[in-house]
Each structure stands twice: as C-alpha cells, then as structure tokens.
Amino acid sequence: MQFWNNIIQTAMLGTKRKQVTADELPAVLSDAVTVITGNTNIDKEEQFLQIVSLAFNYRQSGVQPLHKEIAIPPSPAEEKPYCTPKASQVLKDILDEDADSLLQLWLQLCSRKGQLMPPYLLPALLDKATLHKKLRTLVEDCMGKRGEWLSSFNESWNFTAAETEEDRWLTGKPEQRKEVLEQLRTTNPALARQWIQETWPQENANSKAELLKAFNVNPEAKDVEWLESIMTEKSQKVKEEALHLLRQIPSSAIIQHYWQLVQESVSLKKESAFLGLTTKNILTIQVPAGINEVGIEKISNQKEFTDEEFILYQLVGYIPPHFWEEYFQSTPADILQLFGRHKTSAKLIPAIVIATGRFKDLTWAPLFTGDKDRHYVSLLPLLSETDRDAYLLKNFEQMIDMVIPFLTQENTREWKLPIARAVLKHTAANSYQYNRSFYNRYVHFIPVETAAELDNYLPAEPYQQHTWRTNADYIRKLLQLKQRTIQSFS
C-alpha cells in the first residue's frame, strides 16, 4: 500500500515541511483530493486530515486478502486412540493446579493404556516437557502423530526430534553429556566406557572429574583397568574421583590391598571353654603398625577408637561383606555373631554396614535391621519392600530425619498405607516445614485412601491446627485429582 506509506511519510515530517499530492494517492481518489486541496476555507493541516480520513476509509474498504496457494502437510492419522473426555478434563485440571507429580502419573497411566492426550492440551504439555526433562519420554509416548507434527512448528519443542544419545554426547552441554553417560551406564556400561575413553584426551580436568561421576552408576570389574590407568592423571580432582570409583569395585587393586591388610589384622582363634570341654571361636584384632594408605585417615576422630582401631574401621568399610564368608568359611549371621562377641570386634560392625551399603549386598542387609541402638538409612534400598516398611515403621521416629528424604527421593512406588499414615502424622505435626509445595511434589506417593483420614492427624498444638486444616484441604484436592486420574484409566 504505497499510497498509505506516502501518507505516513507526510504525517511523520509534518505539514509544515511536506504536503501529500494527488499523484501520491490512487487515481480513484484524485477528484476527491482535488476538491479537498482546492478548499481555501480550511488550512493545510485540515486538508491533510481530510485526505488521511479519505485514504483511511479507502484502505479499510478495499483490503483484499492475499491470494496464494500455500499448504502445510496435515498431521498424519493417529495410530492410537485418544483418552476419554473425562481423562482430558483431569489432565486440564492437573495443569491448572500445576501439580507436576500428578501430571507424571497421568502420563504414565495414559502411556500404559496406549492412549493419547487431546490435541488442545498438546502445547501446554510440550511446554512442560521443555521445562522438565523427566516428562519428555512420557509426553512423547502420549502426544501421538499430532504432537510430532506440532513440534515441527516450534524450535523449543525440538527435543521431540530424533536426536540420538550419541548426538547429545558429542554436542550437548556438560550436564547433558553427563546425563547421557549416566543413562548409558544403566543399559550399556561398556559403551559408556568406550565413549568416555574416546573423548578423554580432549576433555579438561573439570569435565573429566564431572563425567567420571557418571560411573557411580553400576561400577563394574571391567572398569578397573581404565580407572587404574587414569590414577596417573595430573589433576587431583580426577584422581580422587577415580579412587572413589575403584573403592566400590571388589576386584580393584586398592580393595584387594585393603583386604590383605584387614586379613593381617583380623584372625580367628580357638579358645577352650567350659573347663576345656569345648572350644569356641573368637576374633583377635591386631592392627599392624605403620599402615599409611591413600584415602585412609591416620588419626581417630572418635573417642571410642584408638588410632589403629580407627584405621581398621575405615578399611573394613571397604571390604565387600562376602569376602568374610570365604575367609571364615561361615554364614553371614554367624560371622556377625562372631564380631559381636568381643568389644573390640563389635566396634567394627557399623563398618560392615557401610560396606554392605557400598557394595549393595542384599544378603547381609537384613541382618542389621534388628540393631536397637543404631539405624542405617543406607540399608533401606537393599531391603525387600516388606522388610523395609517393617524396619521403617519400627524405627520411624528415631530415623525421621532420614526417612522422609529416602521415601521422597529414592523411592519410586506409592507408599503403603501404614507408611503413608506415619508420614502424614509426622508432617501434620510439622506443618510449617511440610507445606503445600511438599504435598504438591509428592502426592503421587500418597494413597488416595488417606483422604478420608486427614482429620485424624490434627496436631494437638492449637497454633498448628489451622495450618494443618488448610494443608489437609489441599491434600484432599490433590488426592481427588489423583483418584480421578486413576479412575480415568481404569
């Protein structure tokens, strides 16, 4: 619309500098413009305003839509069915409530059912997946062909494009690369090792140390040779990380060396009992002097341990528990009993618990759950669900500082009712610490049955009662959403 641009040009400069002429406007307007400019009763400003008004009306009346054959390929037909309208409404309510944990649950159930989310919610879900990486796979599962098609119009949704793990490893940001490596360690540890070995010479010290942390996932005997080879690196950080990893692998030279030292210190001796009628096994502890190992503190920081005992305590913490079984040719329960018989050896039992957690020994883990004086959170992931819940319920108050972080961060399944009740009772009594955002994040762990029981957890202290009532209302609402989610896919 050149004529309008001419008008704007004059408007910008002002009529004291420029006037619009008839030849700057469409020919059909020239008669009207001649009348306006010939009107000597009005000044040139008003003449211009009249021409502007005329052109404004002409422009508005004569707009023709652009005629162009442009087509975008339509979205391919879906292969899966859409979820029900009821499920769609719940999804919308979850998004409105910003309840990401329930969103994950909704997506899991939808994916499991082989259904798709409704197209009108796709943009909101793709935005969510852009922000929260853990939702991406689920969103991809439930977005169907329409979602793939839609993503091609928005660069920020490009995560849905087929970017391989290897692409992300080679071109991603440092945290993405570490993430890829961690993921690969769970499925193909050897390939993860191969990738890092290939790029190792090009990495700087910080990056090396960070990437090595990914090897905390599934450390294995095949890692040893390479890890031991990088112990000669200049960077102290890299060496520390490598040592940390080697001390998690029973076949590593460092663990074998520690075991040798421990064997020299702990031995079995037969003693006569009942006036020489029988004999019994006792442990003798004799720590050789002059042990000076990398990563082992030489001076005790605990008053009940001498320096030598403390060195041995640390070394035992690095001995895989099953080594003892071979060494003593005995069962774990008997070995533990043996350690418990003598005051000095009993002091080493917590070190065996540390080793049990470090080497993820499922056989030894249940043996320590009867300890009344000490409670070990490191055992929780190694126990069966039944044993774990029983252990937690028995020691709930004593272990509370460790229980909630474990149940919310390391656990992946919905809490059983007794556990949920214990958690709610505790969180209700500490409603300032456990506020709405806590329940929003972890409602997927809370069984819906607890919604009817929330009033039972009303704290005794009057000042906490109002806060809990408000929190309880909120939990009920979340649980209602959770119930609707479950029902939508049942």
Place this chain on the structure above:
Amino acid sequence: MQLTEEQVMALAPDDASRKAGRELSSPSKWVTKGANEQALWGECQGSGSKPYRTQVDLAGMAFKCSCPSRKFPCKHGIGLLILFARNAADFTTTEAPDWVSEWISKREIKNTATDKKPAVNEAAQAKRQQAREQSVEDGLSELLLWIKDIVRNGIVGIPEKDSSFFTDMARRMVDAKAPGLATLVKNAGNLSFYKEGWQNEFTDLLARMYLLIAGYTHKPAALTDDLRSNIGFTQSQEELREKPGIKDTWLVLGKQTETEDSLTVERNWLYGITTQQYSLVLQFSVMSQSMVLNLAPGMMLDAELVFYPSAQPLRALIKSQAAAASIPPISGLSGWQQVAELETAYNSVLPFSSPRPFLLQQITPLQYEGRWWLSDSSNRLVQVKEGFREMYKLLSISGGRPVNLAVLGNENCYEPLGILAGTHYIFLSN
C-alpha cells in the same frame, strides 16, 4: 442450561475465583445440592456454623449466595456449577426449597415489571442537553487544534512527548463530556512507540478523531447516532428495551475483559444462528461490582436482542434470554473474500467502524514467511493478529486441516476467537 467446565471457568471474575471455585467443586463440600429446569442450588459448608446457600438461575445465568464475598459470581457459585458440569446426575431433581423458589419468583417479577419512570422536567432536560452539546462542541474545537498542531509538526516527535501531553487532553475531553474521544486520545498515548508500525496506528487514531469531529460539526443524518455514541453520548437502555428486538438462538463467540482505573469493560461477541447477525453486548462494572449478565463463550441462548441505533448495528442489549431449547444448524461465511465484501459494505456507510466478529467455514491456520495466516478454501489468506497467544492451540486442534473459526478483526488482520465443531465451541482464550 448445561455448561461445560471450561464455560463455567469463563464466568469466574478472576483467576483466584477460578482456583477457589475448583476447590469447592468436590461433592464432599456440599451438604445439600439440587437442580431443576430453572435453577441449581446447594448448601456449602464454610467456616461458619451455617452452610452458605448458593443458587443459580439457569435461564438467566444469575447467581445468589449467602456468603459475604464481594466477587460475582462467588467461588461457591463457580464450584457448584463445575460440580453440575461434571456430573449433573449427582444433583437430585426435586422441587426447589423455599429459599430458591422465592428468589426465582422475585427475579421473574423483576424481569416482567415495567419500570416506573420518574416525571421528567422537559424544559430542564432540554437546557441540560443544550449545555452538553455546547460543551462537546467546545471540546471538539480544542481537540481539532491539538490534532492540527501534531499534524503541522509531524508525528516523528510524538514518542518523546511527556505522558501529560495525552492525559491532559484526555481529561479535557472528559470535562467536555466527550468520553469516547477521551478514550481515543488515551489510546494514542498508550501506543507502544517502540513497536514497528506505531505510526500507522497513531495516524489511524488521528483519522478517527478527525472523522468524529468533522462528522459532529457537519451532522450527516445517516450517522448521527453513530457519531453521538462514538463521542460518548449515552443511549437510554430503558428506551431501547421498549423497542422490539431480534429473536434468535445466539452463540457467544467470545468474551474480552479490560480494566482501567477501576472500570471494567466486558465485551461479549454474539452470533445469531438463524439471522446470521453479529452483535456486541457490553457490560461495565465499577470497583469490581458484579456484572448483570453472565455470559461464557460457547453458551447458546434463546434471546431477544435490541440493537443500538446505528448505520451498521452491532452493539446490542439483551432484552430477554433463556437457555437454548434446541440448536439449529450453524453456518458461517464461505471465505475471506466474503468478509472483505462485508467490510467494504460496512465501511462505505460507517467510516469509523471498529473490529467486527465473523464466523467462517473451512479455515486452515498456516505459517508463511515467518508469520501465522488463516487460509480459506479458495487459498485466500489474512494474517493472525500479532500477539495472539493461543496460536499453537489452534494449530494443534486443526492438525493442518480446515476448521470452522470465529474471528475478530478488520482489514487483513484477525484474532481467532474460537473453533466451532458441530455445536461444540472451543474458546481460544487470549
């Protein structure tokens, strides 16, 4: 009237009410609840000893609640309607309790009662009218001088002007009893001068102001009503109500709310399904007072609308309404060429018309040269209004295939309002 949950949400006055309403949409919150053809009611246990009594007139979509909230509808009204939208079968269909039937009867009496007008002192009224006309004329002369001054010096210096340059003139227009012009002046001052193309918008506003000034001075008979209403003369709603209206089943295409200086303006865009007439129903509220009508996009109403006198009637008031008994087949325009012809016809008789709604068939959203466009079945395209936030929602629903689309706009730029799929309307809120 059975509303969808989305439509109920559109009735809420703000986000907080939406959220609170949703919290109250659980059956456990309601001690009693019931419904019949006319009304919906329930008793909600609040913090007090007695439950709040909430009732909804389904025909007129009016609310009443015994809670102390100043919001309208309150969270209880919203919660009750959501519950009803989710599961109407949960509501016992019985005779309404006394507290409901009394209110409904009062509303019916109020609706049918003719307002008794106070005696009018015609001489005093004529004198007031004359004074107002004079005041407006004086104001328009001042505004013309102000515009001429801008035009003489050029608009290039406008972005550097102090805000008082506009607010002073807007105040002057309010004093001159020309609030319509005051709004145009304010709009000119509120333009984003950092945005490319502000010069076009600013010049358009100058043209509108000039057309109103010149029109009011020359008084063309065909445009008298439009000129007066655009300048800010009000039209008596009582008088309008006396006139016969257009009866039709009206589909609410869109709802836009703007608040400025404690005045909330609600624009409801309606489409008469049989008459294919578009209308704008305006509502105003000061200091968050309640609106009289509760309209939500997608609602279908059997209503009688009386249009304000205009060369191209658009603004209307609802004289009477009830929930639509049945929904006739809905048709729309065939494409943008038809829209262009209608626009030309509107502008040829009303040179300062504002954006209008249109319902079109078979529109496909698509991307071309980095911008979003709406294409009709004849490959004619118009641009999507810049800043339209629900573009991906529209695109996702369409899947690259044509949809029946309601839009609002003019020239070659339109804002999508909603998608019509059969009789189901999906509002594209912005």
